[in-house]
Amino acid sequence: MTEEDVHLFDVLVIGAGAAGVGVGVALKHAGIDNFLILDRYQVGASFERWPEETQFITPSFPTNSIGMLDLNSVAIGVSPAYSLGVEHPTGKEFAAHLCSVAAVFELPVCKDAEVLQVKRFDDCFLVETAEHTLRSKLVIWAAGEFQYPQAKPFPGxxxxxxxxxxxxxxxxxxxxxxxxxxxxxxxxxxxxxxxxxxxxxxxxxxxxxxxxxxxxxxxxxxxxxxxxxxxxxxxxxxxxxxxxxxxxxxxxxxxxxxxxxxxxxxxxxxxxxAIGFEGSLRLVSDLFEKREDGYPLLSEQDESTVTPGLFLCGPAVRHDHHVFCYIYKYRQRFAVVAKAIATQLGLPAEELENYRKWGMYLDDLSCCGEECVC
Amino acid sequence: MTEEDVHLFDVLVIGAGAAGVGVGVALKHAGIDNFLILDRYQVGASFERWPEETQFITPSFPTNSIGMLDLNSVAIGVSPAYSLGVEHPTGKEFAAHLCSVAAVFELPVCKDAEVLQVKRFDDCFLVETAEHTLRSKLVIWAAGEFQYPQAKPFPGxxxxxxxxxxxxxxxxxxxxxxxxxxxxxxxxxxxxxxxxxxxxxxxxxxxxxxxxxxxxxxxxxxxxxxxxxxxxxxxxxxxxxxxxxxxxxxxxxxxxxxxxxxxxxxxxxxxxxAIGFEGSLRLVSDLFEKREDGYPLLSEQDESTVTPGLFLCGPAVRHDHHVFCYIYKYRQRFAVVAKAIATQLGLPAEELENYRKWGMYLDDLSCCGEECVC
CATH class of the missing domain: 3.50.50.60 (FAD/NAD(P)-binding domain)
Structure with a gap:
């Protein structure tokens, strides 16, 4: 067993895509330092693999100066419209943006680390990669969907x-x-x-x-x-x-x-x-209860109801009928998860209150679902 | 003197463009009904006159369902992206959107009423149009800039x-x-x-x-x-x-x-x-003190410092170094003005608190001016 193997992390984040990077910044803002973000390839790898021509459907605009986050920002203070100079980034462009966010916030990313298994053991989690078994008090599953296309919708x-x-x-x-x-x-x-x-x-x-x-x-x-x-x-x-x-x-x-x-x-x-994605969740499906629609059942803090300490971030998050797909939706739950984790670690995480005024802290779901009258 | 002439309005809004319509909706939300919006032509007339090809530079996206206002919305619950189905509306498209907002909120708009003069008289304002002299306790100057191009920047x-x-x-x-x-x-x-x-x-x-x-x-x-x-x-x-x-x-x-x-x-x-606009403010320049840069000096509620009861809405609003051009910026002051007016009229205007969570109530200017790190 190497030295690395005996280290106990506070948090391991699985996946360094939009969700992993975004929640990683929120962890930093919560005062958490003893964590690691694992990715099978590297930061933004799924975006990197988008078809070359495919662009974000949500437009970016640098509105930070009026306290409104760019629709495609994963963190406060960043704006792909500003760093990329385009309104609808391609996957490759957005991957580059995520890399710059990870660099600016000095996120501890461990690349080329494919997670094979996540197990709960005593009071902690064992996260197995091809090369290591890492130990952590808490785990955030932030792996994406894009690399797991839905493949068998009909015969043939x-x-x-x-x-x-x-x-x-x-x-x-x-x-x-x-x-x-x-x-x-x-x-x-x-x-x-x-x-x-x-x-x-x-x-x-x-x-x-x-x-x-x-x-x-x-x-x-x-x-x-x-x-x-x-x-x-x-x-x-x-x-x-x-x-x-x-x-x-x-x-x-x-x-x-x-x-x-x-x-x-x-x-x-x-x-x-062009029928969507199965998602990566089957890798940890035994650690979540299932809702009727197959999505994982979550606590109000996006924690598994059967595996305490395991959180979910990303487009698979569902509450009642609220769908959190697209970055500008699921990013609103990063601070909720970071706050829950900080609380478990005994940290006040006061800086996260700042997320509210940026529309990045959605804990009251009653506001959602308002449609336009015109 | 006709019957109309002796009616005393609570508020007269001058201009039925983005600012006039937006602040009109905020007045309604504040519980104010005895008001009138005057426009020289009709709702959205300045946008109607944009060059046919010119589009909004800010992208619209219908994000109401996550509590984020479309960048080009002038009121809560509306989204030009949804009503128009385009991302960068032309002037004509946006004029049509403003008309639909005015209709949905049943705004009292008086068209073809060109304001010739605004005078303070005793405890009220006299607003002269070609056909009438209207009386009002309070006035909001929300006339635009587009119809007043800056014309003499150099000889020739x-x-x-x-x-x-x-x-x-x-x-x-x-x-x-x-x-x-x-x-x-x-x-x-x-x-x-x-x-x-x-x-x-x-x-x-x-x-x-x-x-x-x-x-x-x-x-x-x-x-x-x-x-x-x-x-x-x-x-x-x-x-x-x-x-x-x-x-x-x-x-x-x-x-x-x-x-x-x-x-x-x-x-x-x-x-x-292509050098910008002088704006319509010269029509009421005697009713405002001037800042060093020529823009009107305003109270914290966007009220004139020398003519109490006269408010300013629109892109000419300046506080210190904060520029409120573009709709998504000056719309953040509609509720501030509506609240000040409601207070003067003795109304609680509790509904305006709802504007905060939509980023439509900017009374703390300290948050502004944050730039992007990446």
Whole structure:
């Protein structure tokens, strides 16, 4: 056993993406120093792997000077609009931003550390990586979703290609694409393919292009809706709503997409799956109770109800019907988690009160869900 | 004297633009009903007159459901991103949004009422329009700037055309333009002209394209910086920094722009002035003390220091070095003014406390001015 192995951390954060970096800064602000952020690759690795063309749907604007956080900031005092000079960062740009945040706040990041197992043992956690077993009083699971695409939604899904595995739409062979899933990533795929003069059929079980709500977790973003109005999108893309896919088959050099009502779509290129992510949570699924919808059941402090000391940060956080996807939503819970942890460690963490005025401390969920009247 | 003339209003708001509509909603929320908003034309008229191509530089996104106001909202519960479905509204689009806000909140707007004079008389104000003299206990000056371009910055400026007077860049005759002023509206002019394949020389006394700050009142917006990277902008536009213009002359069919250091620029089209606005304040300049920089001196409640009962809303509001331009900044003072007025009228205005959690109640200026670290 190496010296490292016997050290007892106060907190281990799993994942150095938006959630891991954001909650890491909050831990620092709470006065916690004895912690480590582990990442399978490095800071922002999942963003780094986004398709080259894919951009954030939420616009960044440097509004720090009026006390309003940039929508895509993971911490107070930073703004990707300022550091990157773009409104809709690409994944690679945002990864660079996260690296600069980690550097400025001197976050203790341990890269190339793939977590294989998290176990509760006596009063602490044992976190196993390929090379070490680390010990910690508390654990924050902040691993992302992007590297864990949802892969088996229907028979034959293994014949399709998930959009998360595409390095660049420009490099895809073929002229004719079927995209299954019409939300943000489906529209993104169709938009870029149509930019490259490909023909696209965009299939969805519902009709996300017409949802009338101002709730951004449900409605398609303005960014995507505007893209759908581009001349080339309209010319190249056929929208096929209310068409649940039942199976995908291969017939010689063609792919067959079978849908409800006996509909059949064929293409020579593998159909693209734009249907979201399973997430990394299965790695720790035994440490959480499950809600009816499969998401982990959490305490009011985002702690596991069956494994005390294990917290969850990121887009998988759910409370009642509140969905915390997108950075500007789940970032509002970083301080809640940091405060709960500081309290367990006996620290006052007064600096975290500052998070409230920045809209970064959401402990009253009653304010959520307000829609627009116009 | 008509019956209307003897009615005593609690408040008259001058101007039904972003400031007038926004503070009007705040008055409603404060429980004030006996008020009227006067506009020379109609709701949003100044935005209606923007050049057709000009868009908001601040991005809209419908974040109401997480308690974060759309950057371009003038009131809680509304979002131009949601009602318009665009990220950077044009002036005409935003005017339509303001009309819908006025309708939803049932604001008492009196259009086609040009205010000629505001006088303090006994314990009330007399507000003269072409047709009526209205009486009111209190007045909010919320008239805009756009219809009052700064016109005489140097000799010969009258030979130039202010960008605020251009209905559409597409319809401008000529192939070769000199734009004087390189901030947002100058870059906007150059961008659209270059889109239409015109050659542009963009002249500024400083070098706004390189200011390194995250303060959006000073730095060029991401929107403009991204436009400057467009292929056609780079191909068609020549940037001429550190070049204060001394005079403009006409020589036959040519315009001559003389600048510091003996530089001379010629064009057949009238030079375009993109140098900001004088504002409407001269109409009531005798009712305010002046700061050293010419802006009106205001109490902590944005009330005139020499004419009690007269309040100011809009982009001309200044406190110390704090500039409240852009809607997302000056909107933070609507509730401050509404609260001061409610207090004078003996109303508790408790509902205004709700403005705080939406970042719409800025009474502590110490939080302002925070820049980004990265």
């Amino acid at each position: 899904a293994e014949l399709c290609r998930h959009t998360a595995t595409i390095p660049s739409y420009e490099d895809l062979d073929g002229d004719d694409f079927i995209v299954i899933g019409g939300y943000e990533s489906g529209v993104d795929a169709a938009y870029h393919l149509s930019c490259y003069d490909k023909r696209v059929r965009l299939i969805d079980a519902g009709c996300p292009w017409e949802d009338e709500t101002s709730e951004p977790s449900v409605a398609l973003s303005t960014f995507s809706l505007e893209r759908m109005q581009a001349e080339w999108f309209e010319a190249q893309t056929e929208l096929i709503p209310h068409c649940p896919v039942s199976k995908v088959l291969r017939d010689g050099d063609k792919y067959q997409v079978h849908a409800a009502g006996g509909l059949l779509f064929e293409s020579r290129s593998a159909p693209l799956l | 400026a009258e030979l130039c055309r202010h960008t605020a007077t251009i209905p559409s860049y597409e319809d401008l005759d000529g192939d070769d333009f000199i734009v004087i002023g390189g901030y947002e509206s100058g870059v906007d002019a150059a961008y659209h002209l270059s889109c239409y394949d015109k050659r542009v020389r963009l002249i500024d006394a400083g070098c706004p394209w390189e200011d390194e700050t995250s303060e959006p009142s000073v730095a060029l917006s991401t929107f403009s910086l991204e436009r400057m990277q467009a292929e056609w902008f780079e191909a068609q536009t020549e940037l001429i920094p550190h070049c204060p213009v001394s005079k403009v002359l006409r020589d036959g069919d040519k315009y001559q722009v003389h600048a510091a250091g003996g530089l001379l620029f010629e064009s057949r089209s009238a030079p375009l002035l």
